[in-house]
Amino acid sequence: MAIRGVASSREDMTLEEFKEWLKQFDADGDGKISRNELREALRRRGGWFTTWRAGKALRQADKNSSGFLDDSEIENLIAFAQKDLGMKVSTW
DSSP states (O other), X not given: OXXXXXXXXXXXXXXXXXXXXXXXXXXXXXXXXXXHHHHHHHHHXXXXXXXXXXXXXXXXXXXXXXXXXXXXXXXXXXXXXXHHSOOEEEOO
16 A cells, blocks of 8 residues: 555554664664665655655754664654654554
8 A cells, every 4th residue: 555655565553663664774783774774664665756755754853963863763753754654653
């Protein structure tokens, strides 16, 4: 099912499922998600304009401007994913 340009075989995820899904794209295993790793995650979900979307997500979620998303910024990424990608992530 395509939701606003992001395909998903399952609409709802828990916070832990979201973290596990994201962790599989941490190619270098540093515990942080780069723009390219995020782009790959979106691409694998069948998303469109993944380079642009990954950049936008990083700009909105990366509050310390490090160029990476770490555990402390996951909530910001979830907010972006729910608002701009149509993903449903329950944080409880």
